[in-house]
Amino acid sequence: MPDESLLDLKAVTKRFGGVTALSSVSFEVSKGKIVSVIGPNGAGKTTLFNCISGVLRPEEGQIGFGLKKTRDSLVGCAPHEIARMGIARTFQNIRLFGQQTVLENILTGTYVRTEAGLLDAVWPWTRRAHQESHWAMDKAMRLMERLEIDALADRPAKALSYGQQRRVELARALASDPEMLLLDEPAAGLTVHERQALMDFLRALRQEGLTILLIEHDMKVVMPVSDWVVVLDHGAKIAEGTPDAVQRHPQVIEAYLGVAAL
Amino acid sequence: MKKQRRDWMPWTFLILAVLPFFPFNSYQIDVMANAALYALLALGLNVIVGFAGLLHLGYAAFFAIGAYACAFLNLNLGYPFWICLPVSAAVAGAAAVLLGLPVIRVRGDYLAIVTLGFGEIVRIVVTNLEPWTGGPNGLMGIGHPMIGRFNFGVDSRPYYWLLTALLALTAWICSRLRRSRIGLAWAAMKEDELAAGCLGMDTTRLKLMALGVGGAVAGMAGSVFAAKQGTVTPDSFDFIVSVMILSMVILGGLGSVRGAIVGAVILSITPELLREFAVYRMLIFGLLMIVLMRVRPQGLFGASSLKRVLHAR
Ligand SMILES: Nc1ncnc2c1ncn2[C@@H]1O[C@H](COP(=O)(O)OP(=O)(O)OP(=O)(O)O)[C@@H](O)[C@H]1O
Ligand SMILES: [Mg+2]
Numbered sequence: 001m002p003d004e005s006l007l008d009l010k011a012v013t014k015r016f017g018g019v020t021a022l023s024s025v026s027f028e029v030s031k032g033k034i035v036s037v038i039g040p041n042g043a044g045k046t047t048l049f050n051c052i053s054g055v056l057r058p059e060e061g062q063i064g065f066g067l068k069k070t071r072d073s074l075v076g077c078a079p080h081e082i083a084r085m086g087i088a089r090t091f092q093n094i095r096l097f098g099q100q101t102v103l104e105n106i107l108t109g110t111y112v113r114t115e116a117g118l119l120d121a122v123w124p125w126t127r128r129a130h131q132e133s134h135w136a137m138d139k140a141m142r143l144m145e146r147l148e149i150d151a152l153a154d155r156p157a158k159a160l161s162y163g164q165q166r167r168v169e170l171a172r173a174l175a176s177d178p179e180m181l182l183l184d185e186p187a188a189g190l191t192v193h194e195r196q197a198l199m200d201f202l203r204a205l206r207q208e209g210l211t212i213l214l215i216e217h218d219m220k221v222v223m224p225v226s227d228w229v230v231v232l233d234h235g236a237k238i239a240e241g242t243p244d245a246v247q248r249h250p251q252v253i254e255a256y257l258g259v260a261a262l
Numbered sequence: 263m264k265k266q267r268r269d270w271m272p273w274t275f276l277i278l279a280v281l282p283f284f285p286f287n288s289y290q291i292d293v294m295a296n297a298a299l300y301a302l303l304a305l306g307l308n309v310i311v312g313f314a315g316l317l318h319l320g321y322a323a324f325f326a327i328g329a330y331a332c333a334f335l336n337l338n339l340g341y342p343f344w345i346c347l348p349v350s351a352a353v354a355g356a357a358a359v360l361l362g363l364p365v366i367r368v369r370g371d372y373l374a375i376v377t378l379g380f381g382e383i384v385r386i387v388v389t390n391l392e393p394w395t396g397g398p399n400g401l402m403g404i405g406h407p408m409i410g411r412f413n414f415g416v417d418s419r420p421y422y423w424l425l426t427a428l429l430a431l432t433a434w435i436c437s438r439l440r441r442s443r444i445g446l447a448w449a450a451m452k453e454d455e456l457a458a459g460c461l462g463m464d465t466t467r468l469k470l471m472a473l474g475v476g477g478a479v480a481g482m483a484g485s486v487f488a489a490k491q492g493t494v495t496p497d498s499f500d501f502i503v504s505v506m507i508l509s510m511v512i513l514g515g516l517g518s519v520r521g522a523i524v525g526a527v528i529l530s531i532t533p534e535l536l537r538e539f540a541v542y543r544m545l546i547f548g549l550l551m552i553v554l555m556r557v558r559p560q561g562l563f564g565a566s567s568l569k570r571v572l573h574a575r
Contacts, residue, residue, distance in 0.1 A: 050553050053460055083462030095457040097450050107448045112462030114443055118471055121442030131442070176462060 003030035004067055006026070006180060006211050014047055014235075021047040022058065023235045028227075029180070029206060030252035031067070031137050033210045034202060036222045036243075039232035040255065045090055045174075045215045048232070049182050052213075054079040065180070073222030084112050086179035090169045090186060092215070100166050103140055105157050109175025110136040134174075143171040162189045180211045187221045198211075199225050223247065231255070270520060271437075275430040282419050292418040293534050295490070298425035298485055301526035305432045305508040305519065306479025311508065312517035312564075313440060314472035315452030317374040318420035319504055320381020324477040326388060326499035328484025330356040333401040333494050334394065343489045350485035351478040358477025359470050366469050369455075381504055389496040400495030404488050414489070419492045429484070429523070436519045439475070448472060449517075490523055493528070513554060515564020525560055 005028035015023040021044045029035045037045050050056040052063060054077050063074040074082055088109075114136055120129035144150040147167045152160060157168055166186060166246050173181060175239055183202075187195050195218070202212060202225050216222045222229065222243065229246040231239040233255040239246055246252055278298075298512055300329065307321045331350040335341040341349070358505040361384075365376045388395045397403065406414040407424070415422040439445045451465050459465055488494045510529045514521025536543040 003309070055460065060406075072482045078464075079456070079459035080462050080464045083460055089460055091457070097453040098347050099453060100446075100449060104446060104449070108446055108458070108461055110464075111443065116443045118439070118442075118444055118475065121444060136443075172461070235480055236335060 003033065005029060006031040006065065006067065007213070008062075008071070009062075009065040010062040012048070012051055012058045014051055014056060014058045016043075022051065022232075024061070025232070025235075025237050026061075027230050027237060027240055028209060031211050032206065032209055033227040034206050034214060034225050035230065036214045036216055036226040037230050037232060038216065038219075038222055038246075042234075043230055043232040044235040046184055048214065049184055049200065049213075051075075051091060052082075053087060053182060054082040058111075083176065086177075087182065088176045088178035089182035090166075090173050090184055092184040092188070094162075094165050094169050094170070096157040096165055096169055098156065100157060102144070102157055102160070103156050104152040105141040105168055106143055106175050106194055107136055107144050108170045109172040110139055112141075112176045128172075138168060138172075139175055143174055147171050161179070163194045166190065178210070180213065181205070182213050184215045185208035185217060186214070187216055187218050195221060223243045243253075265559070267358060271430070271433060274523075275426065275433075278426045278429075279423065282422055288418060291422060293531060293563070294426055294531055295418040295422040295531040297527045298422060298429055299487060300507065300510060300530045301523045302425060302432060302483045302486075303480060303507045304514065304522040304526040305429070306476045306483070307480070307507050308476075308511045308514075308517065308519070308522040309439070310472050311511055312515075312522070313436075313445060313448045313452070313519050314469055315448070316469055316472060317377075318473075318476075319371065319374045319378035319501075319508065320384070321377075321476070321480060322499045322503035323381040323384035324354045324358050324480035325484045325487070325503065326494075327357045327477075328481030329488040329494045329498070330388060330395055330401070330484075331481065332485030332488040333404045335552035336404050337401060337487075343405065343485070346489070347482060351481040353501070354481025355474045355478030357420050358473040358480075362428060362470055362473040366466055366473075378501070382501060385496055385499055385501075388499070395496075398496060399548060400493055402493045404492050406492065407489050408549060416492075418490075421486065424485060425483075428482060432482075432517050433523065434521055440517070440519070444468070447532075507549065511561075513551070513561055515561030518561070518563035519562035521561055 007029040011024045012022055012026070013020065013024050025048065035115045037048060039045055052074060054074065056073060057126050060073070064071045065074050065087065066072050072085055097108065106124065114132045116129040116132055120126050141150070144153060147170065149164060149167050149171065152164060157165065160168065170186065187198055190198060199221055205212060214226070226243050229241065229243050230237060231246060231252050238251050238255060239249045241249070281294065288295070293301050303325060307318065310316050310321070328350040329354040332346040334342070335346045335349060342547070361380050365373060365380070389398055393480055408414070447458065447463045450461065451463060452517050453470055455465055506529065508528065510525035511522050513529060514525025533543055535546055536546055539546055
């Protein structure tokens with residue numbers, strides 16, 4: 001592909017005691033594309049996300065982020081440093097701040113794009129803090145409207161339905177204006193209608209230049225939206241390619257699609 | 263953002279300010295001044311436990327550091343109270359941050375145990391550092407505050423006003439903090455540290471900030487305490503003081519500014535009201551606490567119970 005890569009994994013290996021959750025996984029994610037990671041349960045998909053976002057540190061391998069000239073290495077960086085570089089993520093088992101309202105949850109997403117410190121809170125007349133909080137509020141409002149959760153703004157997050165919580169988590173991730181978005185099974189538990197809306201939304205985000213790395217089980221979601229698909233099985237990459245090519249790959253059919261097709 | 267819940271403040275503090283004009287005797291005024299002192303401490307601890315979710319059991323150590331810093335500066339360097347006050351606050355805040363550094367990665371119940379240890383260590387160090395702290399006998403002859411030619415002296419009334427003013431200021435700052443960017447991040451971190459980290463929050467830094475703010479408030483309270491008593495001794499900063507302040511915060515409701523103040527007032531005045539029960543006083547007090555916590559585990563004004571702090575993700 002002639003496109004420039006934004007994320008570059010080289011031989012990433014992660015072990016948990018005796019279990020090798022990722023064994024020497026390498027692939028690249030091109031800027032502005034939707035790349036899906038698929039694989040059976042326990043294949044290591046979530047572990048891969050945890051390594052990229054700094055939640056886990058891989059034992060071996062390199063993870064580079066950014067365009068060629070200014071690439072940073074992510075291995076060894078803390079999650080908050082990686083978030084600052086422009087990677088936002090969601091979680092397979094939604095991790096919203098349940099006690100906080102929907103609006104507050106989304107505002108926490110703007111944390112990396114704002115700077116007000118302790119003194120700004122005490123000294124309320126600084127222009128910067130004032131403008132900044134306006135900007136954050138505005139951003140949160142627009143995202144809530146876009147994801148059709150603005151009516152829920154003042155509800156505590158834990159009171160929402162599953163599908164609503166997924167959208168709040170997505171809005172929270174987007175509130176940080178990321179360069180790259182990691183979505184861990186965003187369609188899980190959604191209705192057919194919600195799935196369709198999600199797919200349209202992902203395509204719209206790509207249109208706006210966002211790069212998306214997506215973990216998804218539902219092939220009806222993966223195949224139409226993905227530009228590129230990476231297949232993991234037992235921690236190893238067994239194939240990668242366009243959705244069509246991957247679907248026809250014999251090993252993939254055996255390891256994954258074969259089971260689903262039965 | 264949500265409507266700010268600070269409407270109660272002007273009225274409350276106005277009423278508190280005029281209270282000494284009513285015919286209270288000097289013992290009652292002293293109880294009130296003491297309640298205000300505890301309320302200030304509860305507000306400070308509330309930043310650490312209620313806002314940031316760090317269960318700290320050694321908070322009295324910062325109170326001690328503030329009191330001793332004030333005594334030291336006044337006795338050895340001759341600084342007047344009004345300089346000792348901010349300097350003690352800064353010293354206690356810095357001490358809270360420094361003592362926090364080694365333990366900040368420990369969580370929940372473990373943090374409680376480590377901070378308990380640190381609290382005791384500070385008290386023991388103070389007891390044994392005789393040349394500077396006067397050892398078990400403490401320091402005596404600390405100068406009372408002066409405004410112009412007016413000396414605060416031994417009457418509790420001016421201290422009550424001073425403490426109420428500091429309380430109003432701290433309450434205002436706390437409620438602003440809670441709604442600020444940092445306050446929102448504290449609340450997020452308190453619920454789910456991993457998710458907060460992935461949102462770009464440097465949780466170590468945020469925790470140290472909370473410790474710094476909480477420590478500074480304790481330092482402020484400590485220096486007023488030293489100036490009011492005229493003496494400081496290590497036994498004023500026993501572990502039980504930390505427990506007492508924590509009980510006030512929990513009774514009022516973790517994270518609630520109003521709650522911390524109300525909790526402190528109730529818990530510092532109840533034992534005085536129970537004086538006629540003499541030896542049974544603390545027993546009745548303990549029973550009241552147990553009943554209250556059974557009925558309202560989240561405290562009077564709180565949203566979350568202590569359980570959530572202990573077992574946060
Ligand atoms: N924190 C951990 N400690 C120990 N083992 C772990 C840990 N996290 C994951 N594993 C193991 O690593 C392997 C990969 O798990 P992972 O969660 O990455 O799979 P996955 O592809 O996301 O699966 P699913 O489709 O079920 O979400 C599994 O065998 C799992 O048990
Ligand atoms: Mg997973």
